[in-house]
Amino acid sequence: xxxxxxxxxxxxxxxxxxxxxxxxxxxxxxxxxxxxxxxxxxxxxxxxxxxxxxxxxxxxxxxxxxxxxxxxxxxxxxxxxxxxxxxxxxxxxxxxxxxxxxxxxxxxxxxxxxxxxxxxxxxxxxxxxxxxxxxxxxxxxxxxxxxxxxxxxxxxxxxxxxxxxxxxxxxxxxxxxxxxxxxxxxxxxxxxxxxxxxxxxxxxxxxxxxxxxxxxxxxxxxxxxxxxxxxxxxxxxxxxxxxxxxxxxxxxxxxxxxxxxxxxxxxxxxxxxxxxxxxxxxxxxxxxxxxxxxxxxxxxxxxxxxxxxxxxxxxxxxxxxxxxxxxxxxxxxxxxxxxxxxxxxxxxxxxxxxxxxxxxxxxxxxxxxxxxxxxxxxxxxxxxxxxxxxxxxxxxxxxxxxxxxxxxxxxxxxxxxxxxxxxxxxxxxxxxxxxxxxxxxxxxxxxxxxxxxxxxxxxxxxxxxxxxxxxxxxxxxxxxxxxxxxxxxxxxxxxxxxxxxxxxxxxxxxxxxxxxxxxxxxxxxxxxxxxxxxxxxxxxxxxxxxxxxxxxxxxxxxxxxxxxxxxxxxxxxxxxxxxxxxxxxxxxxxxxxxxxxxxxxxxxxxxxxxxxxxxxxxxxxxxxxxxxxxxxxxxxxxxxxxxxxxxxxxxxxxxxxxxxxxxxxxxxxxxxxxxxxxxxxxxxxxxxxxxxxxxxxxxxxxxxxxxxxxxxxxxxxxxxxxxxxxxxxxxxxxxxxx
Amino acid sequence: xxxxxxxxxxxxxxxxxxxxxxxxxxxxxxxxxxxxxxxxxxxxxxxxxxxxxxxxxxxxxxxxxxxxxxxxxxxxxxxxxxxxxxxxxxxxxxxxxxxxxxxxxxxxxxxxxxxxxxxxxxxxxxxxxxxxxxxxxxxxxxxxxx
Numbered sequence: 001x002x003x004x005x006x007x008x009x010x011x012x013x014x015x016x017x018x019x020x021x022x023x024x025x026x027x028x029x030x031x032x033x034x035x036x037x038x039x040x041x042x043x044x045x046x047x048x049x050x051x052x053x054x055x056x057x058x059x060x061x062x063x064x065x066x067x068x069x070x071x072x073x074x075x076x077x078x079x080x081x082x083x084x085x086x087x088x089x090x091x092x093x094x095x096x097x098x099x100x101x102x103x104x105x106x107x108x109x110x111x112x113x114x115x116x117x118x119x120x121x122x123x124x125x126x127x128x129x130x131x132x133x134x135x136x137x138x139x140x141x142x143x144x145x146x147x148x149x150x151x152x153x154x155x156x157x158x159x160x161x162x163x164x165x166x167x168x169x170x171x172x173x174x175x176x177x178x179x180x181x182x183x184x185x186x187x188x189x190x191x192x193x194x195x196x197x198x199x200x201x202x203x204x205x206x207x208x209x210x211x212x213x214x215x216x217x218x219x220x221x222x223x224x225x226x227x228x229x230x231x232x233x234x235x236x237x238x239x240x241x242x243x244x245x246x247x248x249x250x251x252x253x254x255x256x257x258x259x260x261x262x263x264x265x266x267x268x269x270x271x272x273x274x275x276x277x278x279x280x281x282x283x284x285x286x287x288x289x290x291x292x293x294x295x296x297x298x299x300x301x302x303x304x305x306x307x308x309x310x311x312x313x314x315x316x317x318x319x320x321x322x323x324x325x326x327x328x329x330x331x332x333x334x335x336x337x338x339x340x341x342x343x344x345x346x347x348x349x350x351x352x353x354x355x356x357x358x359x360x361x362x363x364x365x366x367x368x369x370x371x372x373x374x375x376x377x378x379x380x381x382x383x384x385x386x387x388x389x390x391x392x393x394x395x396x397x398x399x400x401x402x403x404x405x406x407x408x409x410x411x412x413x414x415x416x417x418x419x420x421x422x423x424x425x426x427x428x429x430x431x432x433x434x435x436x437x438x439x440x441x442x443x444x445x446x447x448x449x450x451x452x453x454x455x456x457x458x459x460x461x462x463x464x465x466x467x468x469x470x471x472x473x474x475x476x477x478x479x480x481x482x483x484x485x486x487x488x489x490x491x492x493x494x495x496x497x498x499x500x501x502x503x504x505x506x507x508x509x510x511x512x513x514x515x516x517x518x519x520x521x522x523x524x525x526x527x528x529x530x531x532x533x534x535x536x537x538x539x540x541x542x543x544x545x546x547x548x549x550x551x552x553x554x555x556x557x558x559x560x561x562x563x564x565x566x567x568x569x570x571x572x573x574x575x576x577x578x579x580x581x582x583x584x585x586x587x588x589x590x591x592x593x594x595x596x597x598x599x600x601x602x603x604x605x606x607x608x609x610x611x612x613x614x615x616x617x618x619x620x621x622x623x624x625x626x627x628x629x630x631x632x633x634x635x636x637x638x639x640x641x642x643x644x645x646x647x648x649x650x651x652x653x654x655x656x657x658x659x660x661x662x663x664x665x666x667x668x669x670x671x672x673x674x675x676x677x678x679x680x681x682x683x684x685x686x687x688x689x690x691x692x693x694x695x696x697x698x699x700x701x702x703x704x705x706x707x708x709x710x711x712x713x714x715x716x717x718x719x720x721x722x723x724x725x726x727x728x729x730x731x732x733x734x735x736x737x738x
Numbered sequence: 739x740x741x742x743x744x745x746x747x748x749x750x751x752x753x754x755x756x757x758x759x760x761x762x763x764x765x766x767x768x769x770x771x772x773x774x775x776x777x778x779x780x781x782x783x784x785x786x787x788x789x790x791x792x793x794x795x796x797x798x799x800x801x802x803x804x805x806x807x808x809x810x811x812x813x814x815x816x817x818x819x820x821x822x823x824x825x826x827x828x829x830x831x832x833x834x835x836x837x838x839x840x841x842x843x844x845x846x847x848x849x850x851x852x853x854x855x856x857x858x859x860x861x862x863x864x865x866x867x868x869x870x871x872x873x874x875x876x877x878x879x880x881x882x883x884x
């Protein structure tokens with residue numbers, strides 16, 4: 001997409017890229033070892049090994065070449081003096097001037113009042129003196145350097161001395177003035193810039209802006225290319241209201257591991273008051289730390305680490321500048337080791353959370369959780385054996401703690417072919433609890449609890465097909481009825497604390513699930529039959545699904561007694577919500593999807609969701625979605641599940657080759673409040689790019705507190721840039737933005 | 739009205755023996771895909787050998803996105819999970835059978851900040867559903883190859 005051009009130095013399609021024929025082919029042979037060839041319309045031998053050539057003179061050695069109208073060549077000293085439309089070129093640079101001297105022996109050249117072009121980066125400039133040292137280095141005096149064309153010279157560096165190191169592909173300039181639109185805007189005693197597109201250490205695009213949370217806000221990221229498999233980005237961030245923060249990200253990649261560290265540190269928060277509110281962290285350290293790693297010890301053993309820390313609850317609200325992050329309620333800390341065997345899979349994990357949300361209980365820590373899962377299909381008589389075991393020690397400072405051991409063997413008999421399947425399955429779930437600190441919560445008396453529940457199910461389905469022709473194209477339409485019967489007897493589980501168990505969100509998947517709860521602390525009693533019907537339309541030539549519609553519902557044959565709370569009212573509905581899902585690939589670029597849940601007893605819609613997505617061939621992105629969720633019965637003090645009605649529109653649209661706009665409008669319709677507004681424009685020309693982004697979003701539990709911010713970034717192409725901070729923020733807001 | 743029970747969906751001979759790279763076939767999507775392919779008479783092998791078709795995953799990305807934010811709390815109300823995979827497929831003679839084939843699956847769930855541990859278990863179930871959905875879609879795509 002065009003938007004990405006900002007970060008990858010991509011030129012718009014219409015930009016003229018220097019003709020490769022202007023330069024000599026690359027050569028591995030050192031010029032000094034090649035023979036000298038001279039070609040001209042006319043040659044005269046003058047004296048003592050000196051020849052004079054006139055008319056279309058071409059002196060070449062290796063991949064170096066000099067062209068001129070007239071040249072004198074001394075065979076003894078191997079010196080060329082050239083006049084009139086002189087060009088000296090090799091694989092990297094082409095220098096043009098009126099006169100040149102070239103010592104073939106010393107492999108040095110000198111030119112006065114010259115223009116030059118560099119093959120890579122589309123760079124060019126002028127210099128009062130050019131000294132060439134072989135093909136490896138070019139020294140320029142009183143020089144200019146730019147990647148802009150002469151007609152559209154938006155920016156140019158002017159320097160007393162420029163050293164172009166073609167081997168390292170780095171340019172170094174001293175006493176530099178940056179002119180933009182002809183005006184001097186910046187002076188630096190030294191700057192270095194890359195001469196090719198390889199990753200190199202250097203400053204990335206700085207970002208300048210203002211936000212309610214930080215005041216005037218400037219970030220100047222520096223990219224450090226430590227080695228081919230590791231790099232770092234150091235970002236000093238100055239915030240006028242809060243002070244100087246230093247952020248650093250370090251990434252590594254080895255044959256077995258990949259990961260990153262990300263840290264941020266603000267020595268002392270200078271903000272005394274944030275509007276009406278006193279800043280609770282005034283003159284305190286604010287910091288964050290993240291470590292993520294994925295790795296493997298061998299083919300079968302792997303590890304995963306995800307550790308996140310912030311110094312306080314408000315850190316993300318104050319510094320992230322982004323609704324996705326500021327709306328985070330918990331930060332995970334997880335270390336996990338996995339074994340993947342042919343039959344057995346084993347995992348050991350330690351997990352805790354840092355809570356950023358004030359109104360919730362601290363979650364339990366799992367120290368540790370061990371799981372062992374076995375899967376043995378296609379045994380005698382076609383039987384499949386499964387085993388799920390789990391041991392978890394739950395720890396907490398203020399609640400009942402304990403260990404849970406869960407053991408669930410299952411046996412099933414899958415039968416099926418392309419047109420039909422049937423899977424009877426029986427499992428026995430056995431759980432043992434050993435509770436500690438029961439004095440902390442009077443609701444729990446028993447210290448040792450065991451529970452055994454059988455789980456019986458029968459899953460079955462048919463697949464019908466018929467050919468279909470539509471607009472002269474062949475399709476296959478399917479009709480796929482599916483029935484799932486589930487029986488689980490009731491067990492009183494009120495004396496078991498809820499360590500990790502809550503109600504699952506009701507979705508199509510719930511119809512074919514063995515449990516309506518997320519964890520083993522509750523096993524929901526069931527005597528129910530789920531019926532669903534799916535119809536797909538599949539492109540007969542590609543096998544890709546064009547359209548799918550699924551309808552389903554659960555019929556309950558008995559009331560559900562098991563609930564999350566002790567004296568929760570039994571659920572006596574005789575059937576579940578109807579649920580319908582549709583997904584359609586309207587054209588190659590447009591996709592629509594929708595979902596509706598309807599409660600026939602109350603004659604009301606529980607959930608509806610409609611989304612329309614566009615992905616253009618030119619990188620255009622457009623999403624529009626409407627989502628409604630009725631506030632459910634669970635919305636008591638126990639759970640925070642809330643009703644909502646929201647519309648979310650986001651887009652990243654290239655207007656033409658150079659301009660694109662990005663935006664998001666995310667609004668809550670039930671109380672007429674905008675959750676996030678984002679608007680940005682982006683300009684990308686042949687030698688520079690700029691981006692301006694405005695965003696405003698709700699930032700705090702006190703939702704009157706909004707964060708309004710804008711940022712501007714200017715990139716001068718060819719002065720180095722690889723990725724930058726706003727980009728990842730935009731990805732969070734605009735679905736599909738890359 | 740023309741509907742008939744689906745007959746055996748013969749997989750093309752060119753992918754009878756298949757080596758999968760780019761994803762782990764012992765876990766997650768790879769394991770699920772391997773089992774479904776085995777059921778459809780495609781032999782998924784652990785070590786590459788001559789004569790095997792080659793399925794190379796160039797993308798296997800699972801994202802969690804904030805889908806909605808509660809207006810009263812300014813905190814997450816629903817999350818969305820997005821699984822996207824892209825693969826290339828070539829037969830034993832290195833003929834390209836499929837280029838940059840992309841499949842996507844999405845699930846969303848209500849987030850209850852009172853029980854963050856429940857989220858992990860719920861995600862696990864939804865992720866398994868998405869693996870199943872994408873694997874089925876890949877099998878449908880493969881059976882259309884001729």
